[in-house]
Amino acid sequence: MxxxxxxxxxxxxxxLIVSLLGALFVFLTFVQGGETLLFTxxxxxxxxxxxxxxxGRKWELxxxxxxxxxxxxxxxFPLFYATSFGGAYWVWIAILFSFIIxxxxxxxxxxxxxxxxxxxxxxxxxxxxxxxxxxxGVAVGTFxxxxxxxxxxxxxxxxxxxxxxxxxxxxxxxxxLGLAVxxxxxxxxxxxxxxxxxxxxxxxxxxxxLLYNTIPFLVFFLYFLIALLFKDGFxxxxxxxxIVVEPFKYLHNLMALPINTIMLLAGVxxxxxxxxxxxxKGGTKGIWFAGSGTVLTVWSLLIxxxxxxxxxxxSALDLQSSLTIENASSTHFTLTAMSYxxxxxxxxxxxxWWAWKAMxxxxxxxxxxxxxxxx
Amino acid sequence: MTGDxxxxxxxxxxxxxxxxxxxxxxxxEGAGLIALGVISQTENDPSNENLKDFAVKVEIPNILSYMAxxxxxxxxxxxxxxxxxxxxxxxxxxxxxxxxxxxxxxxxTLYKDARKSGQTAKADSLKTEIMNPDFQKNYFSYFGxxxxxxxxxxxxxxAMSFYSFHIMVVLxxxxxxxxxxxxxxxxxxxxxxxxxxxRIAIFTIPLAYIASQAGWVLTEVGRxxxxxxxxxxxxxxxxxxxxxAVQVTFWLFAIIxxxxxxxxxxxxxxxIKIGPKQEEGLSDV
Numbered sequence: 068m069x070x071x072x073x074x075x076x077x078x079x080x081x082x083l084i085v086s087l088l089g090a091l092f093v094f095l096t097f098v099q100g101g102e103t104l105l106f107t108x109x110x111x112x113x114x115x116x117x118x119x120x121x122x123g124r125k126w127e128l129x130x131x132x133x134x135x136x137x138x139x140x141x142x143x144f145p146l147f148y149a150t151s152f153g154g155a156y157w158v159w160i161a162i163l164f165s166f167i168i169x170x171x172x173x174x175x176x177x178x179x180x181x182x183x184x185x186x187x188x189x190x191x192x193x194x195x196x197x198x199x200x201x202x203x204g205v206a207v208g209t210f211x212x213x214x215x216x217x218x219x220x221x222x223x224x225x226x227x228x229x230x231x232x233x234x235x236x237x238x239x240x241x242x243x244l245g246l247a248v249x250x251x252x253x254x255x256x257x258x259x260x261x262x263x264x265x266x267x268x269x270x271x272x273x274x275x276x277l278l279y280n281t282i283p284f285l286v287f288f289l290y291f292l293i294a295l296l297f298k299d300g301f302x303x304x305x306x307x308x309x310i311v312v313e314p315f316k317y318l319h320n321l322m323a324l325p326i327n328t329i330m331l332l333a334g335v336x337x338x339x340x341x342x343x344x345x346x347x348k349g350g351t352k353g354i355w356f357a358g359s360g361t362v363l364t365v366w367s368l369l370i371x372x373x374x375x376x377x378x379x380x381x382s383a384l385d386l387q388s389s390l391t392i393e394n395a396s397s398t399h400f401t402l403t404a405m406s407y408x409x410x411x412x413x414x415x416x417x418x419x420w421w422a423w424k425a426m427x428x429x430x431x432x433x434x435x436x437x438x439x440x441x442x
Numbered sequence: 443m444t445g446d447x448x449x450x451x452x453x454x455x456x457x458x459x460x461x462x463x464x465x466x467x468x469x470x471e472g473a474g475l476i477a478l479g480v481i482s483q484t485e486n487d488p489s490n491e492n493l494k495d496f497a498v499k500v501e502i503p504n505i506l507s508y509m510a511x512x513x514x515x516x517x518x519x520x521x522x523x524x525x526x527x528x529x530x531x532x533x534x535x536x537x538x539x540x541x542x543x544x545x546x547x548x549x550x551t552l553y554k555d556a557r558k559s560g561q562t563a564k565a566d567s568l569k570t571e572i573m574n575p576d577f578q579k580n581y582f583s584y585f586g587x588x589x590x591x592x593x594x595x596x597x598x599x600x601a602m603s604f605y606s607f608h609i610m611v612v613l614x615x616x617x618x619x620x621x622x623x624x625x626x627x628x629x630x631x632x633x634x635x636x637x638x639x640x641r642i643a644i645f646t647i648p649l650a651y652i653a654s655q656a657g658w659v660l661t662e663v664g665r666x667x668x669x670x671x672x673x674x675x676x677x678x679x680x681x682x683x684x685x686x687a688v689q690v691t692f693w694l695f696a697i698i699x700x701x702x703x704x705x706x707x708x709x710x711x712x713x714i715k716i717g718p719k720q721e722e723g724l725s726d727v
Contacts, residue, residue: 153681160691164698171702180712182705220554225682307560 069406070399077402078392079374081143084409086369087362088136089207093248094361095129096203097354098122100249100256102169102196105189108260108272116177119192121263122256123173124426128419130166142405146222146395147380154216154224155206155232162202169195197249204248206232208241210372211295211317213383227384240298243291250284251338251361258345258354263427274345281342296321301381303391310378310389320375327367327374334363446509453510453518456671459664461521462598463607464506467493469520469528475505478608481601490594493521494601521600525593536593539672543588546581586673598666606659613653620646 069077101122109115141148152159172188172195175181181188215227215234228234235241257280260273300316303309313319321328337360345353373379373392380390396402453460461469465476479499507516517531527535549572556565571577590596624643627633633640665671669679 153683156681156683156687160694164694167698171705175705175709178709178712179716180708182708183701220551220558221678223678223682229684231683231687308557 069403072403072406074396074399074402075393077399077406078143078396080406080409081139081396081402082373082379082392083370084412085136085139085143086366086373088132088139089369090362090365092129092132092136092203093251093365094255094358095125095132096200096248096252097255097259097358098126098129099196099199100252100254101259102192102256103249103253104196104256104260104273104276105192107276108257108269110268110272114266114269115189117264117266117269118260119173119176119189121260122192125259125423126169126173128423130170133166143397143402144390144392144395145397146218147390149222150216150218150224150390150395151206151214151232151380154226155209155214155235156226157230158202158206158232158235161198161233162206165195165198165202169199196252200249200252201245204245205235205241207248207369208238208244208291209235210369210379210381211244211298211300212238212240213301213381213389215384216382216388217385218382218388240291240294243287243294247284247287247291250280250287253280254284254342255354255357255361258341258357261345261349262351262354274349277342277346281346301378301386301389303376303378303389303393305376305393308394310381310386310391312386316377317371320371320377323375324370327370330363331367331371334360334365334367336360338364449509450512456665456668457519458521458524458596459598459603460510461519461524462600463603463660463664465496465499465600465604466506466518466520467522469518469523469531469533471507471517472504472515473506473510473518473520474501474503475509476501479604481604490525490597492594492597492600521597525596536587536590536596539584539587540590540593542581543584543586543590545588546577546585547588549577549581550585584672586668586670586675586678589675589678590667595667598664603660603664606656606663609656610653610660613649613656616649617646617653 072080101118105115105118109118137148168191172191175183176185176188209232212235214232217225217227219225226232236245254277257273257277261270261277264270264273296318297315298317299312299314300320302311302313302316304311321331338357339360341353341355341357341360344350344356369379371377376391378389378391380395382388382390397405449460461467465479465481466473476496477500480497482495482497484495485493504514507518508514510516510518519528519531519533523531523533525536527533527538549568553565553568553572556568572582620642623639624633627636627639667675667677669676
């Protein structure tokens with residue numbers, strides 16, 4: 068089945084999968100968003116434990132999706148993996164550490180004799196919630212603005228700055244994306260609290276903070292999107308293999324890929340509807356609209372980054388080192404073998420869905436705290 | 443047995459690693475297995491610090507040949523054979539592999555240069571040459587050797603490979619007996635009365651970590667200098683970050699994980715002190 072496809076079709080298939088995983092991850096960062104709101108939404112220890120318990124039921128899904136995203140990238144576009152993970156070293160190390168301290172915090176926070184005290188573990192969760200979405204957003208910003216690397220004949224990476232990727236925060240457009248992802252994560256976290264925590268006070272406060280977080284989200288996201296459409300992009304000439312700077316490249320992609328554009332618009336409408344309906348009418352369903360809207364939006368943005376002969380990881384240091392889905396991919400053989408494995412993905416998604424439902428069978432309310440074990 | 447087929451895989455694909463962890467310096471037919479041994483500090487070969495004699499060894503004849511090739515008299519190449527070559531048994535010398543690897547690297551570089559400068563015809567003809575099955579087999583499969591300058595660097599630390607392997611094997615044997623005993627006592631329904639056995643059980647917990655770590659040391663030290671056997675040496679694959687960056691990362695890991703370990707141990711100790719929950723209906727187990 069897959070072996071008859073051309074190399075380019077396989078590369079595109081895998082870019083779609085990697086992008087979808089990235090999009091699912093951004094949706095699942097509601098866990099990180101929620102972690103930054105512990106001190107805002109909860110007014111006493113009991114409510115705080117309630118929030119942490121509800122996030123503690125989901126953090127593994129987020130983390131596993133992030134790891135799967137990285138793993139799929141490694142297998143399908145190994146040159147990106149080697150260039151970015153080896154090159155933008157400090158960014159990835161910072162992201163890694165923010166996740167190391169997250170996992171144990173859920174586990175240790177309320178255990179007796181936990182050495183650092185509950186407060187420290189809450190701060191660890193806050194750090195993860197802040198740095199995770201922010202840095203990953205900034206790192207993805209370099210997909211559109213370029214990173215400071217060059218590759219030699221044997222694909223050895225040389226990084227152009229001693230900051231090893233952290234210099235991406237000097238670019239306003241990257242930072243706008245990072246902040247948009249952070250505030251989106253907070254918005255999703257609030258919608259998730261409204262959906263899952265059965266406590267009126269938490270519900271009301273979440274709804275109040277929804278407005279405060281939606282405004283900065285919209286400002287940063289719209290700035291990112293509009294600036295993206297008017298900026299120069301990095302185009303790939305398939306005939307010569309050369310990378311050239313093309314004005315309005317992403318606007319051109321928007322027009323060249325109409326289905327993707329419709330998906331982007333549907334996604335944005337979904338996010339906005341999820342937020343606005345929750346603000347105006349209340350209810351608990353906002354997370355589903357905003358969540359699926361997030362998946363569609365991020366998926367379509369990542370497709371814009373790699374399709375239509377665009378370099379998805381451009382080099383701001385040496386234009387010809389830029390990576391495209393064609394020059395960074397695995398071989399036809401590897402992509403074919405992995406494509407068969409990818410047929411299992413729906414089963415994995417089905418399992419996530421099932422596990423989610425099973426975990427939600429017991430609603431999280433204050434009474435639960437007395438009998439259940441705490442995270 | 444998976445350990446057994448794993449040994450055959452290594453003997454075929456990573457003969458140097460195999461020779462190192464078995465402490466086999468000079469290859470022979472009907473090679474014996476060194477069951478236990480202590481490596482002395484004197485160097486067997488003055489030009490190579492990784493080659494050291496055994497001070498004491500217990501050797502079982504012919505077993506190694508059988509383990510590696512399912513033939514009691516098969517020739518198992520030793521470290522010296524792999525470095526110097528052994529014409530009689532068709533083992534190519536390291537110097538020859540290095541020469542061939544350099545030819546492969548040079549040809550690939552020419553191809554990449556031609557493509558970069560837009561000489562399509564030249565690039566295509568070079569690609570045909572590279573993809574030729576003979577060239578692939580006789581040159582390209584030694585690609586990584588082209589990065590090696592001193593053949594002695596092809597030898598991993600024998601002492602580390604040998605000891606980690608034997609620690610793993612000895613502990614593995616111990617676990618088999620230990621769990622057989624545990625099974626026996628459990629089936630008889632009196633495991634909770636065997637105080638000495640339960641004490642041994644407590645001390646067996648860390649041994650599992652030691653066995654696992656020894657296995658990793660063997661895998662990663664024994665494979666050196668290769669990250670992809672014969673094709674890519676570690677030094678060509680490593681990210682070029684500064685020594686300072688590596689040190690900072692190391693200390694970050696050390697501090698965070700030590701802190702979390704202290705927390706974990708304290709939590710566990712407290713839970714042990716609290717003891718198991720008394721449940722109704724369960725009395726003496």
